[in-house]
Each structure stands twice: as structure tokens, then as C-alpha cells.
Amino acid sequence: MEESTYRSHLLICCGTDCVSSGCEEIKSALEEELANNDLADEVKVIETGCHGFCEKGPVIIAYPEGVCYCELEPFDMAVIVKEHILNGRIIDELLYQEPLTEESISSYKELDFYSKQQRIALANCGYIDPEEIDDYIANDGYEALGRVLTEMTSQEVIEEVKDAGLRGRGGGGFPTGLKWQFAHDAESDKKYIICNADEGDPGAFMDRSLLEGDPHRIIEGMIIGGYAIGADEGYIYVRAEYPLAIERLQKAIDQAEEYGLLGEDIFSSSFDFKLQIKEGAGAFVCGEETALMASIEGKRGMPNPRPPYPAQKGLWGQPSNINNVETYANIPYIMLNGAEDFSSIGTEGSAGTKVFALTGNINNTGLAEVPMGITMREIIYDVAGGISDGKEFKAVQIGGPSGGCLPKDKLDLPVDYDSLIDAGVMMGSGGLVVMDEDICMVDVARFFLDFTQSESCGKCTPCREGTKRMLEILERITFGEGEEGDIELLKELSQNIKDTSLCGLGQTAPNPVLSTLEYFEDEYKAHIYEQTCPGGICQNLLGDYIINQDCIGCTTCIDTCPVDAVTGEKGEVHEIALDLCIACGTCVDDCPVDAIVQE
Amino acid sequence: MESLAELRELKEEVKDQQADGDKPEIIIGMGTCGIAAGARKVLKEILNEIDKRELDVTVNQTGCIAMCEKEPLVDVRLPGKSRITYGNVGIDNISKIIVGHVVNGNIVNELAIAKLND
Structure with a gap:
């Protein structure tokens, strides 16, 4: 009868396993805590044998409620006494929870982030060990190369790439098959194939991730390209700021050589190919193909007028073909699955997928490979998870310093080469910087002009002087010293620089200014005529x-x-x-x- | 590698090896994004924990899986089970993942992001 006078019974498991996980300490802590609260006569602590729940031990079962508290620590005893015994409240945090089963976890495909993605270039990134060639081979690696070398002529390879509709992923969007055809048709006993991995746009990291995550895919794409145009030597031009990418690429090249996938008589096809890495020093202009080739030759990285195009007279004066990292990453897929499969993805004019680097004021920063033709809204709100901190979308910057900003009413624009050009921006290499309401569009334009101005190589006057003058005007406007006529002058300078600059850097440098002027001219006017900064950024105007x-x-x-x-x-x-x-x-x-x- | 047939042979061999792996596997995202978020420390702690508990576990690395926001990412694959991805893993979470998932087979609720069916 005495037993019933206790208001609670606490059963502590003291089986061997629980003793080893610390039930002795639990028990003494509990008893001490009960004594401190004068509850020793009201609560009975009972040692029991194993509850059969050893991996969640130490365990206490509290009666009359029949509640089971798990994975207890001595300091939990104070909580149990205060909350459970004194306040009669069940402590959820200490309750046993059913372990999550595999079934209750969503698969990658069910995540919003991945459901609209389609991974071709990134297929292996994050899945395989990039330092193990066997991992790549187990995932169909070098199968495409094997088929190309043993079953196809170089012209057949080029036709396949043409039919696939692959366009350059570095920004320009020139048809890759056509580029290969030009280099193929050029007559020479020495040709080169080059991979442009000089990724320099602020906010872009697609190429780095590809090189780090799946270097063999780029190598395979390049060997196939070499076979197609008749080159026996290739260079990967990658910036020295990407040490991990360089390290993994070099390992991959060494492994491919060891397996005979690089070197002489690959797959007994009498095709020879060797590959080497050239580290760039990080100048933005070296992403321009003629400057890049000058840099490989050991000269100062400056562009040269085209023509002659690289396909006629490229590296060391020989016919050469340059493609971007992501372009080569698509080649093995096209060769394995056929042109028809590839061209069925994306839109008519822009086949396949594009990898974007998602940055800025969004919830899911990261990489997204999406089919061409997807809308900007789907990328920002579905894949990237919308604007962070519950703020409003204001603009998205696409294409880096060569691209421009799109406003809210362009969110339903399909993302493909031609629609973007029509909207006054460009695909670029694939950086997407999403900006929320707290941003000043004049300041954004100033930022990009500041970048291109300091990266201008100085060879041609329009780019060297023109971007300098534009930057000065933009700085004046953001300092609150804008004058009447500034907007017109910016437009005029922009047009002149676009028309007369030597290379792509200068020809596209005014784009951020032009696109912000097109879509956000009100903000420029507010700065100049009302001395206010609607975005709340330009301190002199606040x-x-x-x-x-x-x-x-x-x-x-x-x-x-x-x-x-x-x-x-x-x-x-x-x-x-x-x-x-x-x-x-x-x-x-x-x-x-x-x-x-x-x- | 003299021929395509030889390549295919190697491919099947590697696939077989990977398929009947009887050890738990831990895979750490070691792209620049992962490393910047602390993947090297996480890797070190995982190796410590494995060493301390004398576990027979394979530890591998991989590149960026694109969810840079959730780096460091750590995947656990038990023999015959799906590969489970954990996100925003800190060194404080390692013992929980190793004891909970690798040793006892219970997925750690609060860190799991997704599963990957091979």
C-alpha cells in the first residue's frame, strides 16, 4: 500500500549497455535533484533491467504517464524534475522520436532546387570522385571518345555537333559545329584545340565547379574536338586563382595518359593527342580568344583584330579552335546520345541546357543546370527559392560585365541566346546575380563599369578612355553631382565604345549602363534631378x-x-x-x- | 587502353566493385565551395571519429553538387541503401552522423536534405 503514496515512478534502465552509456551518473543526478526539491518521498526512482532500447540509452520511463525519455544527460535531470514532476508538463525535446526512414526523405529529384534542373554538363559533379578516372569510366566516361575514334570520321563528328545545335557556352553563342568546321577546313599540318577556362565574371563559378567536379569530361570533350578538327595538341587555359581546379585537371591528365587515353595511337586508332594546362594570371581580357592565345604564347595578354580568326591563324600562327569549358562538357553527351536527343532539349534556336551560377539575394545560392527556354521567373523563384529575407525582387544581372540587368516585367522572358539579346542583355558565361529592393541600379552600373575599366587592357582608345569617362560620369551621379545631359552623354559614349572597341571587352562594356538606362532610367533621373537614391545606397544622396x-x-x-x-x-x-x-x-x-x- | 572493348571491360569491373561494396561509405563535397565552407575540417573530424571508434568505413570525396548554400555537404551510403545527403554539416554534427547513421543505421533527421537513388 505504501507504494501508492508516490506521485510518480521513474524507471531508470540499468542494464549493461545503459550502465556503459552513463546511467549511474543519471541516477545520482536525478536523486540529488529530487532531494533538492524535497521530492524524495514523493517520487520513487527504480532501477530496472534493459528496456531493449540500448542505442537510445540512458532511458527513463516515467509513470503514471508512461512517457519515455531518451539519450539523457545528467543535466537533463533538473529539467525532468522541474517540468515533468513539478509542472506536470511532458518534455518534447527528450522524448523518443521515431528515426527517420529512408522513405520519408525526399529524393533529389523531388527537391524544388533540382526538379526543374536537367543535368548534362554537371551530370557527374557531386556524384563521382573527380580524382578517380575509374569513377568517370564507370559512368560511361571515355565511351564517347572510344566510339568517335573507332567508328566515326572527323566530318561525321562535326555533322553530329552541328545537328545537335550546340552553341558556345562561354557567352557569344556561336554554333560550335560551324566553328569546328572552319578549323577542320583550314589546311595545315599543325592545329591546336584550346579550352577557355579563364572564368572572370564577378559571381560566375560554373567552369570552376565543372573542372573541379568532373575534369575528365572536359578532357574527353577536348580530345573529341581535337579529332574533329585534326589537332594533335591542346591547351587548357585556366586562371591561377583556381588552384584546386588546376590540381584536379593535372591529376586527370596524368591518369588519362597512364590509361593511354591521351598520348599516341589512342584506342589503336592512330590518332595522337596531348594536352597541357596553361595557367593564366587572372586578367579579365585574357578570356577574349585572341588575348588568350597571346598569353599562351608568353606574350602580354592583349587582343588582336579579327580577322584573321583563330580558325585560320590562331595559336603560334596555326589554325586553332577555342571553346569554353561547358561547351566541351556537352560533347561526350552529344556523341553518346546523338544529336537528335540533344536538340530535343531546350528551344529551337538554343538547344540543350545552360549552367548558371546563382548568387545574390536569393535563398538557394549555387549552380543550376536548366534547359534553355526556361523562364527567368522559374530559375529565380523555383530553383533559387525566391528572394531572401522576404524582400521584393528588383532586378537580375545576367552575363557579368558584358551583360545587363533585367527588371521585374522581364521575369517571364524565356532564357535563351536570342531572347536575351532582344532584351538588351546576353547569356554571357552564366552568372546570375539576383538583386532585391535594397539596391541602386546606378550603383550597380557603376560597379560593373569600375570592373571593366580596371580590366581594360588599354590597347584601344575607345575602351581605355571611353570606359574611364563613363565611370567618371557614373561616379558623379552616385555622389549627387549628376548634371543635365549626363544620361544623353552616357548613351552616346556607350554607342561609340560598342562600335569602335577592338575586342569583346570594350564592345560589351557599356551593356550594364545601357540596360539599366533602358529599364531603370527613372533611377538615374532621381539621382540627377531630385538628388535622391531610391534604392537607399548612395550615401551622399541620403x-x-x-x-x-x-x-x-x-x-x-x-x-x-x-x-x-x-x-x-x-x-x-x-x-x-x-x-x-x-x-x-x-x-x-x-x-x-x-x-x-x-x- | 588499346580498344573500346577494353574500356568497357574496365567499366563493368569498376561498376561491379562499386555495387557489391559491403562497407559504409562517407562522401564529402570537396569543391572550392565546400572547402570554403569548412569541408576540410569536417573531413578531418570524420577521419578522427572513424579512427576513434575503429570503424571500417570508406571515405571518398566528390566535387560541387551545386547546392553551395548548404555546404559543407556530407553523404552517407550504407550497403544496399540510398545515398543520404546531409547539409550545413559542422564538426559538432559529425559524431551524431557517425553514431546515428553509420553505426546504427538511423538517419539524422535535422540534417538530412535528400536521398540519391543510384
Whole structure:
């Protein structure tokens, strides 16, 4: 009868396994906690044998509720006594939870991030070990090369690429098959094939991920390209800022040589091919093909006028073919699955997929390989998970410094080469920078101009001087010193630079300015004529920070101000010394009552 | 490699080897994005944990799987089961993944992102 006077019974498992996982400590902690709360006479602690639940031990079963608490630590005892015994509340965090079964986890294909993706170039990235050639071979690697070398003529390979409708993934979108045809038709006993891995757009990292994640795919694509045009030597031009990509590429080349997939008489086809890496020093202009070839030759990386095109007179004066990393990554797929399969993906004018690097104010930053023709809205809202922090979409920058910005009403634009050109931007290499409402479009244009201006090689005047002048105007506007006529002058300069620059760098440098002028001219006008920055970025156009009467005198802003510009007594309204204030906004973010505003 | 037939032979051989792997496998995303997010520390901690518990586990690396936001990414594949991907893995989570999943076969709820069916 005595037993029934206890209000609770706590059963502690003290089987061998639980003893080893610490039930002794649990028991003494529990007893101590009960004694501290004068509950020793009301709660009975009972040691039991194994509950059969050893991997979740130590375990306590509490009666009369019959609740089972698992994986306990001595410090949990205070909670059990206070919450469960005294307050009668069941502690969810300590309850046993059914382990998640495989079935309840969504597969990759069911994730929003992947459901609209279609992986061709990235097929192996993140799945195979990039440093193991066997892993690549197990996933159909070098099968395409084997078939090409043993079953196809070079012309047949070119026809297949033409029929597939593959276009250059580096930005220009020139048909790859046609490019190969030109190099194939050029007469010479020495030709070169080059891979442009000089990825330099701010926010772009597709090529790096490909080279790091699946280097053999690029090598296979290049060997096939070499066979098609009749080149026995290839270069991969990759920037030295990508040390891991270089390391993995070199390992992959060594392995391919060891297997006889690079070298002489590959697959006993009497086709020879060797490949080497050339590290670039990181100049943006070296992504331009003639500058890239000059750089490989050991000359200063500067562009040359075309024609002659590389297909006629390229590296060391020999016919050469240059393609981007992602372009080569598509080749093994086309050879394995056929032109028809490839051209059925994407749109009529833009076949296949495109890899985008998703960055900016979005929830899922990362890489996305999507079929061409998908809308920008699907990429941003479905794949990238929408705008972060619940903010509004304002613009998306596509194509890096050569591209431009698209506004909200262009979100339903299909993403393919030609639609983008029509909208005044370009595919570029595939960087997508998504921007929310808190961005100033004039400042964005200034940022990109600042980039192209400092990357201009200086060889031709329009690019060297023109971008400099444009940058000066943009800086003036963002400083609040814009003048009437600036917008017209920017447009005129842009057109002149586009028309007269020597290479693609200069010819596309004004694009960020032109596209922001087209879609966000109001913002330029607000800066120039109203002296305001609608995005709230250009500090010179924003008023001084002041503290209003809502201030509760909590001193938070005094503590966080990096330049000690805020003064005041606790409990009284604080004040900002405007001569010291650098308008960094730290106090605004930290103020608990939003009492700091801009006048 | 003298012929296509030889390549195909090797392919089947590797596939067979991978198919009847009887050891648990841990795969760590070691692209630049993963490494920048701390994948090297995670790898080291995984090796420590395996060593400490004297487990027979294969540890491999892979490249970027594109979910850069969720790096470091760690995959666990038990023999005969799907490959489970864990995201935003820190060194504090390693013992939980190893004890919970690798040793006891229970997927760690709060870190699992997705499964990959081979």
C-alpha cells in the first residue's frame, strides 16, 4: 500500500549497455535533484533491467504517464524534475522520436532546387570522385571518345555537333559545329584545340565547379574536338586563382595518359593527342580568344583584330579552335546520345541546357543546370527559392560585365541566346546575380563599369578612355553631382565604345549602363534631378542620420557606433554628432525602437 | 587502353566493385565551395571519429553538387541503401552522423536534405 503514496515512478534502465552509456551518473543526478526539491518521498526512482532500447540509452520511463525519455544527460535531470514532476508538463525535446526512414526523405529529384534542373554538363559533379578516372569510366566516361575514334570520321563528328545545335557556352553563342568546321577546313599540318577556362565574371563559378567536379569530361570533350578538327595538341587555359581546379585537371591528365587515353595511337586508332594546362594570371581580357592565345604564347595578354580568326591563324600562327569549358562538357553527351536527343532539349534556336551560377539575394545560392527556354521567373523563384529575407525582387544581372540587368516585367522572358539579346542583355558565361529592393541600379552600373575599366587592357582608345569617362560620369551621379545631359552623354559614349572597341571587352562594356538606362532610367533621373537614391545606397544622396523622440535611451547605439559619434545619458534621448557620423547605418540596424532615421 | 572493348571491360569491373561494396561509405563535397565552407575540417573530424571508434568505413570525396548554400555537404551510403545527403554539416554534427547513421543505421533527421537513388 505504501507504494501508492508516490506521485510518480521513474524507471531508470540499468542494464549493461545503459550502465556503459552513463546511467549511474543519471541516477545520482536525478536523486540529488529530487532531494533538492524535497521530492524524495514523493517520487520513487527504480532501477530496472534493459528496456531493449540500448542505442537510445540512458532511458527513463516515467509513470503514471508512461512517457519515455531518451539519450539523457545528467543535466537533463533538473529539467525532468522541474517540468515533468513539478509542472506536470511532458518534455518534447527528450522524448523518443521515431528515426527517420529512408522513405520519408525526399529524393533529389523531388527537391524544388533540382526538379526543374536537367543535368548534362554537371551530370557527374557531386556524384563521382573527380580524382578517380575509374569513377568517370564507370559512368560511361571515355565511351564517347572510344566510339568517335573507332567508328566515326572527323566530318561525321562535326555533322553530329552541328545537328545537335550546340552553341558556345562561354557567352557569344556561336554554333560550335560551324566553328569546328572552319578549323577542320583550314589546311595545315599543325592545329591546336584550346579550352577557355579563364572564368572572370564577378559571381560566375560554373567552369570552376565543372573542372573541379568532373575534369575528365572536359578532357574527353577536348580530345573529341581535337579529332574533329585534326589537332594533335591542346591547351587548357585556366586562371591561377583556381588552384584546386588546376590540381584536379593535372591529376586527370596524368591518369588519362597512364590509361593511354591521351598520348599516341589512342584506342589503336592512330590518332595522337596531348594536352597541357596553361595557367593564366587572372586578367579579365585574357578570356577574349585572341588575348588568350597571346598569353599562351608568353606574350602580354592583349587582343588582336579579327580577322584573321583563330580558325585560320590562331595559336603560334596555326589554325586553332577555342571553346569554353561547358561547351566541351556537352560533347561526350552529344556523341553518346546523338544529336537528335540533344536538340530535343531546350528551344529551337538554343538547344540543350545552360549552367548558371546563382548568387545574390536569393535563398538557394549555387549552380543550376536548366534547359534553355526556361523562364527567368522559374530559375529565380523555383530553383533559387525566391528572394531572401522576404524582400521584393528588383532586378537580375545576367552575363557579368558584358551583360545587363533585367527588371521585374522581364521575369517571364524565356532564357535563351536570342531572347536575351532582344532584351538588351546576353547569356554571357552564366552568372546570375539576383538583386532585391535594397539596391541602386546606378550603383550597380557603376560597379560593373569600375570592373571593366580596371580590366581594360588599354590597347584601344575607345575602351581605355571611353570606359574611364563613363565611370567618371557614373561616379558623379552616385555622389549627387549628376548634371543635365549626363544620361544623353552616357548613351552616346556607350554607342561609340560598342562600335569602335577592338575586342569583346570594350564592345560589351557599356551593356550594364545601357540596360539599366533602358529599364531603370527613372533611377538615374532621381539621382540627377531630385538628388535622391531610391534604392537607399548612395550615401551622399541620403540625409543625415538623426535620433527622434522615440529613443528610449538604451545606449545600444552608443555601444555599437564604430566611430563614437553617438552620445547621451542612459534613459535620455541620444544624439548623433554629424561631423563624426560616417552614415554606416549600424545604429539603425541595432536600435530596438527604430528611433534612428534619415532626414 | 588499346580498344573500346577494353574500356568497357574496365567499366563493368569498376561498376561491379562499386555495387557489391559491403562497407559504409562517407562522401564529402570537396569543391572550392565546400572547402570554403569548412569541408576540410569536417573531413578531418570524420577521419578522427572513424579512427576513434575503429570503424571500417570508406571515405571518398566528390566535387560541387551545386547546392553551395548548404555546404559543407556530407553523404552517407550504407550497403544496399540510398545515398543520404546531409547539409550545413559542422564538426559538432559529425559524431551524431557517425553514431546515428553509420553505426546504427538511423538517419539524422535535422540534417538530412535528400536521398540519391543510384
